[in-house]
Amino acid sequence: xxxxxxxxxxxxxxxxxxxxxxxxxxxxxxxxxxxxxxxxxxxxxxxxxxxxxxxxxxxxxxxxxxxxxxxxxxxxxxxxxxxxxxxxxxxxxxxxxxxxxxxxxxxxxxxxxxxxxxxxxxxxxxxxxxxxxxxxxxxxxxxxxxxxxxxxxxxxxxxxxxxxxxxxxxxxxxxxxxxxxxxxxxxxxxxxxxxxxxxxxxxxxxxxxxxxxxxxxxxxxxxxxxxxxxxxxxxxxxxxxxxxxxxxxxxxxxxxxxxxxxxxxxxxxxxxxxxxxxxxxxxxxxxxxxxxxxxxxxxxxxxxxxxxxxxxxxxxxxxxxxxxxxxxxxxxxxxxxxxxxxxxxxxxxxxxxxxxxxx
Amino acid sequence: xxxxxxxxxxxxxxxxxxxxxxxxxxxxxxxxxxxxxxxxxxxxxxxxxxxxxxxxxxxxxxxxxxxxxxxxxxxxxxxxxxxxxxxxxxxxxxxxxxxxxxxxxxxxxxxxxxxxxxxxxxxxxxxxxxxxxxxxxxxxxxxxxxxxxxxxxxxxxxxxxxxxxxxxxxxxxxxxxxxxxxxxxxxxxxxxxxxxxxxxxxxxxxxxxxxxxxxxxxxxxxxxxxxxxxxxxxxxxxxxxxxxxxxxxxxxxxxxxxxxxxxxxxxxxxxxxxxxxxxxxxxxxxxxxxxxxxxxxxxxxxxxxxxxxxxxxxxxxxxxxxxxxxxxxxxxxxxxxxxxxxxxxxxxxxxxxxxxxxx
DNA sequence: GACAGTGATGAATCGAACC
DNA sequence: GGGTTCGATTCATCACTGT
Numbered sequence: 001x002x003x004x005x006x007x008x009x010x011x012x013x014x015x016x017x018x019x020x021x022x023x024x025x026x027x028x029x030x031x032x033x034x035x036x037x038x039x040x041x042x043x044x045x046x047x048x049x050x051x052x053x054x055x056x057x058x059x060x061x062x063x064x065x066x067x068x069x070x071x072x073x074x075x076x077x078x079x080x081x082x083x084x085x086x087x088x089x090x091x092x093x094x095x096x097x098x099x100x101x102x103x104x105x106x107x108x109x110x111x112x113x114x115x116x117x118x119x120x121x122x123x124x125x126x127x128x129x130x131x132x133x134x135x136x137x138x139x140x141x142x143x144x145x146x147x148x149x150x151x152x153x154x155x156x157x158x159x160x161x162x163x164x165x166x167x168x169x170x171x172x173x174x175x176x177x178x179x180x181x182x183x184x185x186x187x188x189x190x191x192x193x194x195x196x197x198x199x200x201x202x203x204x205x206x207x208x209x210x211x212x213x214x215x216x217x218x219x220x221x222x223x224x225x226x227x228x229x230x231x232x233x234x235x236x237x238x239x240x241x242x243x244x245x246x247x248x249x250x251x252x253x254x255x256x257x258x259x260x261x262x263x264x265x266x267x268x269x270x271x272x273x274x275x276x277x278x279x280x281x282x283x284x285x286x287x288x289x290x291x292x293x294x295x296x297x298x299x300x301x302x303x304x305x306x307x308x309x310x311x312x313x314x315x316x317x318x319x320x321x322x323x324x325x326x327x328x329x330x331x332x333x334x335x336x337x338x339x340x341x342x343x344x345x346x347x348x349x350x351x352x353x354x355x356x357x358x359x
Numbered sequence: 360x361x362x363x364x365x366x367x368x369x370x371x372x373x374x375x376x377x378x379x380x381x382x383x384x385x386x387x388x389x390x391x392x393x394x395x396x397x398x399x400x401x402x403x404x405x406x407x408x409x410x411x412x413x414x415x416x417x418x419x420x421x422x423x424x425x426x427x428x429x430x431x432x433x434x435x436x437x438x439x440x441x442x443x444x445x446x447x448x449x450x451x452x453x454x455x456x457x458x459x460x461x462x463x464x465x466x467x468x469x470x471x472x473x474x475x476x477x478x479x480x481x482x483x484x485x486x487x488x489x490x491x492x493x494x495x496x497x498x499x500x501x502x503x504x505x506x507x508x509x510x511x512x513x514x515x516x517x518x519x520x521x522x523x524x525x526x527x528x529x530x531x532x533x534x535x536x537x538x539x540x541x542x543x544x545x546x547x548x549x550x551x552x553x554x555x556x557x558x559x560x561x562x563x564x565x566x567x568x569x570x571x572x573x574x575x576x577x578x579x580x581x582x583x584x585x586x587x588x589x590x591x592x593x594x595x596x597x598x599x600x601x602x603x604x605x606x607x608x609x610x611x612x613x614x615x616x617x618x619x620x621x622x623x624x625x626x627x628x629x630x631x632x633x634x635x636x637x638x639x640x641x642x643x644x645x646x647x648x649x650x651x652x653x654x655x656x657x658x659x660x661x662x663x664x665x666x667x668x669x670x671x672x673x674x675x676x677x678x679x680x681x682x683x684x685x686x687x688x689x690x691x692x693x694x695x696x697x698x699x700x701x702x703x704x705x706x707x708x709x710x711x712x713x714x715x716x717x718x
Numbered sequence: 719g720a721c722a723g724t725g726a727t728g729a730a731t732c733g734a735a736c737c
Numbered sequence: 738g739g740g741t742t743c744g745a746t747t748c749a750t751c752a753c754t755g756t
Contacts, residue, residue, distance in 0.1 A: 037729095038729055038731095039731095040729065040730070040731060041731045042729095042730065042731055043731070043732095044732090046730060046732060047746095048727090048746085048747065049745080049746045049747060050747090051686070051688040051689070051690075051691075052726080052727085054727085054728085054730070054732095055727075055728080056729085056730065057729050057730085062729085067467060067468065095729095096476075096729065096730090096731095097463070097473050097475065097476040097501070097731085098473075098729085098730095098731060100460070100463070100476075101459070101460045101462070101463025101464045101466075101467065102464055102467075103460070104456070104459070104460025104461075104463075104464075105460045105461055105463075105464040107460075108426060108460065108461075109426060114456050114457075115492050116456065116492050116493045116495065117455075117456040117459075117499070118493060119478050119480075119497055119530065121478075121480075121530050122728085122749095123749070123750085124727095124728075124748070124749035124750055124751095125528070125728075125748075125749085126727075126728045126729090126730070126747085126748080126749095127526055127746090127747035127748050127749090128526060128730080128732060128746085128747080129730085129732060129746055129747060130732035130733070130745080130746060131513075131515040131519075131526075131732080131745075131746055131747090132513055132515070132732045132733075132746095133474050133475050133513060133730090133731095133732065134475045134477060134502075134518070134526075134527050134528060134529045134566075135526045135527065135528045135529060135747090135748080136475065136529055136729090136730065136731095137528035137529045137530055138478055138528075138529055138530050139729080140476070140499075142456070143493075154490075154491055154492060156490040156491070159493070167486055167487060167490075167493075167494045168493050168494065169484070169493060169494045169496035169497075170493045170494060170495050170496045170497055171478065171480050171496055171497050171530070175749085175750075176727095176728055176749090176750085177728090178727075178728070178749095178750065178751065179750075179751050179752070180751090180752090182728095190727090190728090193728095193729070194729050207493075277521060277522045277523040277525075278523060279520065279521030279522060279523070280521075280532075280533075280558070282521075282561075283521070283533070283557075283558035283561045283562055284533075284534065284556075284558045285540075285557065285558070289618050289622035289623065290618060290619065290621070290622040303621070303622070304622070305621075305622055305623070305624060305626070306561075306565065306591060306618060306622055306623045307514075307517040307520045307521050307565060307625075307626045308520050308521040308522075308523075309520045309626055316627060317520070317524075318520060318523055318524045319523075320523070320524070321524070472731080473731080474731090507731085510733095510734085515746090525747095525748070526747070526748075528748095628745090629744095629745065629746095656724095679743085679744075690743085690744070690745095691744095692744065692745065692746085693744095694744095695745095695746095
């Protein structure tokens with residue numbers, strides 16, 4: 001703690017991000033988690049196929065005139081965060097393709113040292129309704145030390161334990177914040193447009209801090225960082241300029257019961273089912289385009305295409321759809337119906353490939 | 360093709376990336392796939408922002424200057440790629456956290472319009488031996504159109520088919536390039552340090568090009584882009600400055616057997632299916648004049664006329680128009696909205712009739 | 719109470735062909 | 738190029754309701 005500045009702990013500070021950061025003492029926090037505006041640049045309105053309206057992020061705080069303005073803002077608050085961060089502290093950022101490249105570049109230019117980029121793979125993302133792009137199913141986090149030569153904390157064993165005794169990878173599979181976890185106003189509408197799931201912050205905080213450490217969130221919003229920090233026995237400082245959000249976060253955090261020393265055991269995360277698409281067998285060359293599939297009794301023969309579809313007679317589509325069509329059945333599990341005709345004429349059930357890949 | 364420049368197809372051009380790009384005609388390729396170097400030890404080939412050459416043995420460069428040199432190099436070759444790219448073409452980049460933020464920022468600054476960032480999740484990444492970070496288990500790709508307002512190709516149906524009839528997401532699970540696919544020298548050592556798996560290029564090329572399109576790879580390396588392009592019936596241009604890599608890639612690609620027209624036939628989309636008018640169902644007696652149509656919830660009932668129009672309340676017109684009118688929606692796909700009430704009272708979706716007729 | 723079915727919704731840079 | 742028409746387009750999750 002320096003310069004006689006006090007560090008206000010376990011509160012949401014109401015005010016402008018940069019000004020408030022400037023009032024904090026240097027080298028005083030162990031970690032920063034920042035979820036800045038994404039600068040989404042949405043143009044029109046978007047409807048679902050059922051004509052319902054997609055509730056977009058159109059808030060004033062996400063509007064910037066151009067990349068230069070966004071970059072200038074980014075560098076200002078990142079500079080202050082770096083000043084406030086202890087030499088052995090680390091910083092987390094989260095963003096999407098709209099802004100994450102600006103953030104990463106600024107980070108590197110300011111002297112931070114990137115340790116990992118981490119992918120939050122969303123279990124249940126919003127689909128792409130118009131079919132014009134890939135489903136945007138992830139967000140990117142960046143984890144960085146204050147400088148290249150800095151010591152930093154990484155709780156390797158905790159992360160490994162959280163991942164069934166395998167090293168924690170840089171891709172994390174976590175559901176969106178929905179249901180009862182999502183804060184709502186009196187009318188039942190979501191209080192904050194971009195509330196992050198507690199599971200995400202749980203992993204972040206557990207990975208790089210210990211009990212009693214101070215975590216700063218300069219864009220506190222709905223207060224997820226503070227809530228998880230308190231539950232895990234960490235201290236926090238939140239900064240938020242919207243009084244409604246700040247008040248809701250204070251109430252939310254006040255209701256949190258900190259875990260005892262014993263129960264600080266990591267919450268088990270939902271296990272992901274390995275899902276294999278037939279197309280990936282084609283991509284990987286395990287099944288060649290042009291190959292022949294047949295059923296157990298060799299009654300039907302189907303040909304494989306480069307896109308992972310198959311064709312049999314006039315039917316073309318997935319292994320499941322074509323299997324159903326030839327049998328005139330309402331549905332069919334193509335994995336257990338179709339066999340690959342191998343070079344020697346022997347049959348190999350597709351499901352065997354799947355088992356091999358998943359294992 | 361402009362300025363009398365010839366476009367050299369299906370070859371690896373040996374030479375400096377930027378110089379060779381400058382010799383290509385503008386707006387001549389349909390897609391670019393670029394896997395640029397990202398070790399920042401390229402000093403011998405890097406230029407300062409003022410285009411002067413960076414001295415390879417000059418250790419006085421600080422971190423910022425290194426980044427500036429890398430950025431200048433990046434902007435130079437990206438500018439040339441943008442010139443060579445057709446207006447309706449798209450560009451793919453791949454990188455890791457060391458360079459991907461520089462690449463993405465440069466893309467945006469040069470006027471490219473990011474469509475997706477895509478995560479290549481490695482099935483078998485190298486573990487983190489020292490236990491000081493998360494296992495770096497992914498690389499990031501960026502997919503971008505030439506400008507914000509540009510039309511571009513996205514083979515939505517092919518990507519959906521490749522993913523078992525679910526929309527393709529932005530996170531791709533693909534193994535590293537190993538085993539027989541990996542090119543090796545006489546001593547059995549891997550020929551190229553970062554050879555990309557063919558499965559990755561298969562998905563990239565299938566997603567945004569059609570047969571006969573030209574794909575440019577300015578950092579061709581081991582030639583994966585050319586190999587997969589040739590197999591899928593696309594044309595390619597590779598650029599590589601290392602003669603050993605270029606020669607190995609030429610040999611590799613020469614051995615590729617292109618798939619036939621059948622196996623690479625484009626995935627049929629609904630739009631390309633033979634157009635069926637609702638009236639033809641009435642003409643053929645599949646739907647009787649006077650029959651009743653209703654929606655899934657039996658909220659509305661409409662009567663069928665001999666001319667293929669339907670009426671519901673005061674609304675009369677096509678299945679699309681009346682469907683939109685009763686829902687007070689701007690539009691409606693009548694095929695997937697209306698069901699025929701059959702003799703036994705059961706409902707049959709009109710789209711099922713259409714599928715039967717088309718098949 | 720269990721289970722099935724329904725409806726709502728999530729950081730989204732989300733037409734194209736034709737006259 | 739601008740205006741108009743046609744028609745194509747969604748996955749996982751969870752709260753809630755009804756049987």
